[in-house]
Amino acid sequence: MSGRTYRIGVAGLGTVGAGLLKFLGERPDFAPAGGRAVVTGVSARSRSRKRPVDISNLPWFDDPVALATSPETDIFVELVGGSDGPAKAAVEAALNAGKPVVTANKALIAEHGAELAALAEAKGVPLLFEAAVMGGVPAVKMVREALVGDDIRSIAGILNGTCNYILTEMEATGRAFSEVLSDAQRLGYAEADPTMDVGGFDAAHKITILAALAFGCAPSYAAAEIEGIDQIELLDIKLARDLGYRIKLVASADRSEDGVLVRVHPSLAPMSHPLAQAGGALNALFIEGERIGRIFVQGPGAGAGPTAAAVAADIADVMTNTVRPVFQKPAGALAPFTPVDPSRSMGRAYLRFLVKDEPGVIAAVSETLAEAGVSIESFLQKPVENADGVPIVLTTHAVAESVLNAAVERIAGLPAVLDRPRLLRIARI
Amino acid sequence: MSGRTYRIGVAGLGTVGAGLLKFLGERPDFAPAGGRAVVTGVSARSRSRKRPVDISNLPWFDDPVALATSPETDIFVELVGGSDGPAKAAVEAALNAGKPVVTANKALIAEHGAELAALAEAKGVPLLFEAAVMGGVPAVKMVREALVGDDIRSIAGILNGTCNYILTEMEATGRAFSEVLSDAQRLGYAEADPTMDVGGFDAAHKITILAALAFGCAPSYAAAEIEGIDQIELLDIKLARDLGYRIKLVASADRSEDGVLVRVHPSLAPMSHPLAQAGGALNALFIEGERIGRIFVQGPGAGAGPTAAAVAADIADVMTNTVRPVFQKPAGALAPFTPVDPSRSMGRAYLRFLVKDEPGVIAAVSETLAEAGVSIESFLQKPVENADGVPIVLTTHAVAESVLNAAVERIAGLPAVLDRPRLLRIARI
Structure with missing residues (x-):
């Protein structure tokens, strides 16, 4: 000292x-x-x-x-x-x-x-x-230092406060994405150019860093699969809620024998799940390890106070003269990043179709899914006022992404389907 | 390296x-x-x-x-x-x-x-x-290293998995404390001598350590106010639930200008609160700082895997040659622990009285509270089968602990009150 x-x-x-x-x-x-x-x-x-x-x-x-x-x-x-x-x-x-x-x-x-x-x-x-990453919540230190006594399997969380604020506000006030975004910009919660945040790129930067720390591989931002929240409609927020879910922008990194899958996309989390409960500008993260099980951490992900506190903690760390690799392993020993083909990943999904209000439509949709090998878990048809068609919404059992995408494409081609189908994934956490 | x-x-x-x-x-x-x-x-x-x-x-x-x-x-x-x-x-x-x-x-x-x-x-x-502390959840590292860029005001959480398991099982199965404890001992979730756990002493050790790390004072186990869960009755778990709360053993440390108050006692947490949601053997912790706001962390607090992982992470830290004080400050600079008189602390409370089923009893109880300056927030009277009297249960607005204790003593002396009144605090988190 x-x-x-x-x-x-x-x-x-x-x-x-x-x-x-x-x-x-x-x-x-x-x-x-x-x-x-x-x-x-x-x-x-x-x-x-x-x-x-x-x-x-x-x-x-x-x-x-x-x-x-x-x-x-x-x-x-x-x-x-x-x-x-x-x-x-x-x-x-x-x-x-x-x-x-x-x-x-x-x-x-x-x-x-x-x-x-x-x-x-x-x-x-x-x-x-x-x-x-995560402002004042010490996610980097947790993964790099505190969890080295384990082998981390996956990380998943809400890493962008602006998106979380917008989604929370959309649900709370019933206003559309663009309106809430404008307000957030006026209040200083969103940048004048909001692309980095609402496009999912900021969250992708953060999960890329955490993946490198957790799995001992070189950070590879280019390998991240990224989808933002700019296409999220109020209707999906409401229908998801009817099914017991809340839509969150989830960033995740999963390690398997094949490599690492880093993704950012809107995801449905069950209403009682800690990620669904993390509202407003909060950040939240699950870390799952072979021995440790699951650790959950939540806190303010941005702002002058929390972020400056994190910088000050790093300054303190420099003063301790610690010698430790920048990521989990020395730079020369970091594994090359091996991306996993996301189309092979399994998961449950939420699908919404706008269809003509005529007999046989539900049968056609469900038959197409069955033929493709997609199994339906729940199904909801709900009349919507002033709409040209009828929205039908369903959740699937776990299915390979490639199978799901092919099925959705076929349904999109049915004559009774009026609009581009909407596909959202259900969080695997 | x-x-x-x-x-x-x-x-x-x-x-x-x-x-x-x-x-x-x-x-x-x-x-x-x-x-x-x-x-x-x-x-x-x-x-x-x-x-x-x-x-x-x-x-x-x-x-x-x-x-x-x-x-x-x-x-x-x-x-x-x-x-x-x-x-x-x-x-x-x-x-x-x-x-x-x-x-x-x-x-x-x-x-x-x-x-x-x-x-x-x-x-x-x-x-x-x-x-x-908290097994595989890096609470010590978070407080000692990651949050030095802030001034921590308070910490509160569930730090004993055995107590949390027993309370969760009591609520889930409707069995009494002693029965659930016997089962937990048979399953290896509780020690043959459970005193350290159910008496709150284990949690007090842990919160004493976190308080020293957070506030830069010498750890002072002797100053901790400790109350365990061995007096918790199933009736209180049920009545608390009727009022929208769940009973948890909460360990807390609060810093004020007067000093530090370290306590462990059963506390009522609102059903939707993260601490109420942490069931089974989970540990959970809130850390509140001047700049950082509130950070919440949750995970398995015991077990071979998580705890050994924490030991391994410490071994890794030794290998980094870090030079850092054991607590927040060098041992010579640690402030002496200045305990705060708990009777001066303000808080809301849950009170249960067993009273004779006769006119005027509620009036007598509520008048006694009013005279003492205790303001009632909610009130519940519920008939219980096979009971000698009628339980009345109420929650108070924030009141000084000394005032509350005096009021409870006076009520205990009323002729219509059949049994020792039960007092539980409502968590301030």
Whole structure:
């Protein structure tokens, strides 16, 4: 436990960066491992932008790379964001200069984690990113450190608070996706360009990182199967509820003998399930291991306070002089990511068809499913006012995805089916 | 990341010790920080006892102190149990010899944690005890490492799986405490002497440890207010359910300006609350921080697999050469534990009185409460077959515990009250 002072360079002064400065300002005694952390340099796009913290007394760097490599910087904190550009350049520069790096940048780690890990380990410095996943909930530390005494089989959870907020609001208020999104943007819960969140890409970055930590394979964002919530209709939220389910954007990673399947897609969770109960902007995660069984963790996945706390915890970890691989294994020992063909995966599904209100339609749909080998678990037909047709909705027993897709395609071709069928998966958790 | 081999001495070969040997046998590649862990010595009370793992090839030590101080031992793992005696002697001997210690011993850490931390830090070696609290759920690591970037206000949860199992079974089967306990003992879910579990002492050890980690104060088991579940009657479980609550043994630690209040007692949690939903032998915990908000974590709190996994994770941590205080702060900087007078704490309560079935009784009870300043939130009178009197049950609004106790005492003295009043607190989470 050294009493030394660590000089922190912070690049990026948005919500999280300002939150970190505020925390370190409020806690000048912050010394969890004996040493002290003092911010000695900042960098951001605009020096004059209004911020909730005063930076006038802090040395300013126009270029984050200069801050990262400054002899006055002991630990470089990257809160710029983005998988490439200045964030990547600055992180690489810091590691090359032998400086520990703490980042909240999920895109950077998910897309370039393997090469950055190799660089960090070659230089013998830590590269930490607790704040990249689930904000203040220590999912990264749990998987990387606390669960190494087990073999993790699968992880599944709600990793994007914006999507969870939108889905919760749609159900609570009965408003459509686009309306709730506009409100969320106005309130600052969603970005002006919401694609990363509602398209599922942000959750995919996060589950890619967790999969690498859990399974000891190189992070492979390109291998993730991604579907967002932008196609979710209010009607499906209501019909799912009638069947006892709630629609959530679930990110999952499953390991089998064939490899790893990383997916993000809207999923139906039974109403009483902890994932269904996690409302609003909450994040929630199940981790399942051979010996440990199932661990569930839930908390705020974003926001200045929680995310800055996660960055501060990483800074504390740097101060402990821990030597540990960036992912579960040393970068050179990480298994190559072997993706599993999702069409072979088995699961239950929710299907909705808009059909003509005429005799024989239900028979045609159910016969087509039976012929394809899809077994129906529950079936619901419910009249909807002002609709051109009648929606029928059903859930299936477990079926291979390829079989299901083929059956849905055949049903889509039936003359009585009026609209593109909707397919949602039922969570396997 | 050294490639060195760490020689592990394991004292205590019960469920957890055997689970650890099994894990390390199944995972000869276990090297999360580069080094390898190999068991090079074991000690237990009986060498010949039947065990699920073969120990015939391992060097045997009759005396755990000899194993702890053996030059062949790099890391000493203490799974003997008990706050004093051989466990304490062996841990002290290992630390004095400058050897890292990993233990699952909650009693030892709760009762002697401050002095052992001082010894470990003086010798510059880690003393880790993840398996002491919540088995495979990394509660210790979360509080000690992941949440240092925040100021924790309170922790509350279900920390004893045996009690949770008994309460869940009582509700599910409608059987009395003593019957369910006998069954649990027969099935191996409860010890032959169940006092540590059902008396709340095991949970008190665990919450004492978490409080020290969360608040940076010396662990003080003696200051814990402890009440077990052995007085819980089936009638209260049923009446609580009628009022929308489930009875759980909740361990909590709250920090205020006055000090810290550590308590274990049966508590009513609203049926939809995550703590009420955690059934069977599950453990569950809420952690509330100034910045982070509330984090919830749940998982199996005991068993060979989860607990051995926690021990293995601690062994991995030793291999990372981390230098960090045993509790939240260096032993010399830990605040003395300042207990808060529980009679001043505010909370809602559940009260049950058995009264004579005659006019004016409800009026007498409610007037007594009103005079004492206790405000009633809900009230339920329900006839019970074959009962000598009529139970009336009510919940109060928040009230100081001293006020409540005085009111209950006065009601107990009313001539129409037939039996000792029952008081249960409503969880403040």
